[in-house]
Amino acid sequence: MAVTEAPRIITSRIGFDDSHTLERYLATGGYEGLRKALSMTPEAVAHEVDEASLLGRGGAGFPAGRKWAMLRKAPVTYLVVNGDESEPATFKDHLLVERDPHQLVEGVLIAAYALQVSQVFIFLRGEFALGLERVQSALNDAYAHGAVGADIFGSGFSVDVVVHPGAGAYICGEETALLESLEGKRGFPRIKPPFFPAAIGLYGDPTVVNNVETMSNLPWIVRNGGAAFAALGGGRSTGTRLFALAGHVNNPGVYEIEMVKTTFADLIHAPVLGGGIPHGRELKAFIPGGVSAPWFGPDQVDLPLGQDEVAAAGSMLGSGSVVVMDDHTCAVRASWRITKFFSRESCGQCTPCREGSGWLERIMERIETGQGREEDLDLLLDACDNIAPGLTWPPQQTTICVLGPSIPSSIGSAIQMFRDEFLVHIKEGGCPYD
Amino acid sequence: MSPADRPTPVAPPRSATGATGRTTHLSAEIVERARSLIALYPEPRSALIPLCHLAQEQDGWLRPEAMADIAELVGVTPAEVYGTATFYDMLHTEPVGTYLVSVCTNIACLLDGAAELLEHAEESLGVNVGATTADGVITLEEAECLADCDRAPCVQVNHRYVGAQTPESFDRLVADLRAGTRSDEIPSHGTLIRVRRTTGLQADRRQVADERAATAEAQARRAAEAESAGGGS
Numbered sequence: 001m002a003v004t005e006a007p008r009i010i011t012s013r014i015g016f017d018d019s020h021t022l023e024r025y026l027a028t029g030g031y032e033g034l035r036k037a038l039s040m041t042p043e044a045v046a047h048e049v050d051e052a053s054l055l056g057r058g059g060a061g062f063p064a065g066r067k068w069a070m071l072r073k074a075p076v077t078y079l080v081v082n083g084d085e086s087e088p089a090t091f092k093d094h095l096l097v098e099r100d101p102h103q104l105v106e107g108v109l110i111a112a113y114a115l116q117v118s119q120v121f122i123f124l125r126g127e128f129a130l131g132l133e134r135v136q137s138a139l140n141d142a143y144a145h146g147a148v149g150a151d152i153f154g155s156g157f158s159v160d161v162v163v164h165p166g167a168g169a170y171i172c173g174e175e176t177a178l179l180e181s182l183e184g185k186r187g188f189p190r191i192k193p194p195f196f197p198a199a200i201g202l203y204g205d206p207t208v209v210n211n212v213e214t215m216s217n218l219p220w221i222v223r224n225g226g227a228a229f230a231a232l233g234g235g236r237s238t239g240t241r242l243f244a245l246a247g248h249v250n251n252p253g254v255y256e257i258e259m260v261k262t263t264f265a266d267l268i269h270a271p272v273l274g275g276g277i278p279h280g281r282e283l284k285a286f287i288p289g290g291v292s293a294p295w296f297g298p299d300q301v302d303l304p305l306g307q308d309e310v311a312a313a314g315s316m317l318g319s320g321s322v323v324v325m326d327d328h329t330c331a332v333r334a335s336w337r338i339t340k341f342f343s344r345e346s347c348g349q350c351t352p353c354r355e356g357s358g359w360l361e362r363i364m365e366r367i368e369t370g371q372g373r374e375e376d377l378d379l380l381l382d383a384c385d386n387i388a389p390g391l392t393w394p395p396q397q398t399t400i401c402v403l404g405p406s407i408p409s410s411i412g413s414a415i416q417m418f419r420d421e422f423l424v425h426i427k428e429g430g431c432p433y434d
Numbered sequence: 435m436s437p438a439d440r441p442t443p444v445a446p447p448r449s450a451t452g453a454t455g456r457t458t459h460l461s462a463e464i465v466e467r468a469r470s471l472i473a474l475y476p477e478p479r480s481a482l483i484p485l486c487h488l489a490q491e492q493d494g495w496l497r498p499e500a501m502a503d504i505a506e507l508v509g510v511t512p513a514e515v516y517g518t519a520t521f522y523d524m525l526h527t528e529p530v531g532t533y534l535v536s537v538c539t540n541i542a543c544l545l546d547g548a549a550e551l552l553e554h555a556e557e558s559l560g561v562n563v564g565a566t567t568a569d570g571v572i573t574l575e576e577a578e579c580l581a582d583c584d585r586a587p588c589v590q591v592n593h594r595y596v597g598a599q600t601p602e603s604f605d606r607l608v609a610d611l612r613a614g615t616r617s618d619e620i621p622s623h624g625t626l627i628r629v630r631r632t633t634g635l636q637a638d639r640r641q642v643a644d645e646r647a648a649t650a651e652a653q654a655r656r657a658a659e660a661e662s663a664g665g666g667s
Contacts, residue, residue: 085581090583093581127580127593129627140635150638157645165626166524169523184482184508187522246583252584323545337541
């Protein structure tokens with residue numbers, strides 16, 4: 001396969017230094033999608049999004065159109081945009097909020113019109129200080145331009161958009177935890193069902209929660225039609241998608257890529273994309289969709305970047321983050337760090353996650369630092385099994401949210417792929433890579 | 435006790451103290467900004483976290499007196515403010531230096547030398563992770579992923595990205611912070627969003643309600659038309 005020449009749907013402006021300004025936005029087709037949407041019925045706009053088969057870009061990959069359809073039966077009260085991007089090695093929304101905030105705002109306004117929502121909250125992680133300022137500036141300019149507020153563009157439709165800063169908690173990326181946080185509480189995920197906040201959302205009212213990247217696709221979809229979007233990609237994975245490439249590659253960064261037409265090998269090695277692995281080293285393993293995803297090895301590098309294709313191979317495309325590890329990487333150390341992250345970010349509501357993550361982290365630490373015992377491998381797998389019974393993929397759910405069952409992914413992968421490395425740590429009493 | 439004998443549970447009032455709005459610590463300017471933030475939300479408590487950020491803008495951290503004021507402003511108890519604030523990494527219930535230096539050591543940064551950078555930072559600053567230098571200028575923090583992974587190892591100062599750092603560039607960064615040469619670009623800790631919301635952005639609530647009713651009616655009418663046209667399938 002090769003890198004295809006797909007249209008740049010959501011990164012068309014980021015080459016400009018002033019990509020975040022209203023002037024640049026208007027000069028490059030900005031707010032035309034909104035004007036067109038306002039000339040259509042809300043149902044017709046929602047229909048275009050359905051036609052596009054736009055899969056949610058937050059991590060779960062649920063079709064945005066279907067999410068909306070759940071609500072069209074009842075009047076929606078709130079639209080909440082999830083910009084709490086915190087899945088490790090995911091940095092695509094960071095790019096979108098800083099470099100093209102008007103595109104996000106326009107997407108949000110289109111969604112608000114389609115759903116007939118008059119109150120929108122854009123929840124951005126607090127660490128995006130510049131992003132928060134850029135989105136607020138964009139909203140101020142959009143208001144002056146007549147695109148936000150009462151009777152937008154003379155359409156008779158009114159909508160208010162509030163930028164809400166988070167305060168640093170990974171779990172708030174989980175949509176029900178995000179709503180709790182937006183209500184001014186600790187970010188505790190809510191018990192399911194209901195599985196979507198469609199029925200019981202913000203303040204108990206019907207609410208749609210969509211990701212920043214999902215929203216940013218809407219101006220293009222409305223301007224060009226859902227069918228044009230669906231014509232790109234393949235199977236259920238339509239359109240283009242942002243992939244955040246990090247770790248051991250020559251050109252880490254965010255790349256907009258047509259779904260399915262490109263492989264992980266292309267992403268990692270193509271000169272216009274990752275540019276290969278530095279220092280002439282070899283690929284050891286890569287994480288295909290955020291640290292909650294099971295790892296892949298060199299054998300799977302020819303898999304296409306498609307949601308179903310990656311799922312069929314036993315992992316997930318998740319948040320669109322790809323982490324590359326070269327052959328000088330210690331698998332134990334990498335997996336320990338990921339486990340430490342989950343232990344730190346567990347909200348503490350559910351025992352398997354709260355206790356399990358701490359136990360796992362301590363066992364991983366002692367193996368990496370040379371204090372491990374041979375029975376630790378079984379102990380690790382046993383503890384993982386208590387969090388996600390059977391260690392299947394997708395994992396069994398023992399906790400309120402999916403953070404818990406995500407913990408075993410990296411440990412399971414590391415032991416399965418690099419068991420010998422664990423044994424060397426234990427036998428030699430230390431890390432062979434130190 | 436039979437179920438019938440049990441007293442009927444009474445839901446506690448929504449706010450335990452009621453939003454009296456009496457403040458003693460936050461400045462008049464901060465209180466005014468706090469009130470305009472509260473007005474943006476259907477429920478005052480939603481402004482709790484934005485108000486905590488505001489209090490940190492004034493004091494650099496969340497003082498107990500500030501939390502008491504926030505409680506009065508949004509109509510909860512000070513304990514609820516404290517209980518919420520302590521959940522979040524960015525809300526500090528203990529003093530923080532002028533500059534909070536966050537070094538990410540999560541997976542992408544780890545692969546690019548973050549652990550070594552953090553070790554260097556501890557040595558050169560003479561403090562452990564979580565502590566503040568004796569001059570009160572710098573607090574060192576080990577951060578989880580800050581979403582800047584193509585510039586690893588990633589460092590933020592007061593949540594402003596400063597790009598990938600080497601031990602050498604880190605020392606220069608610290609020297610610049612101490613010399614105050616980056617204070618325009620990086621405000622002191624607590625100031626998060628310097629762009630204010632333009633007044634008048636709020637849609638008129640009555641107008642919104644009227645429109646929503648009209649829309650619901652139109653939607654129902656179109657749905658009924660579609661139903662009769664489609665033979666009720």
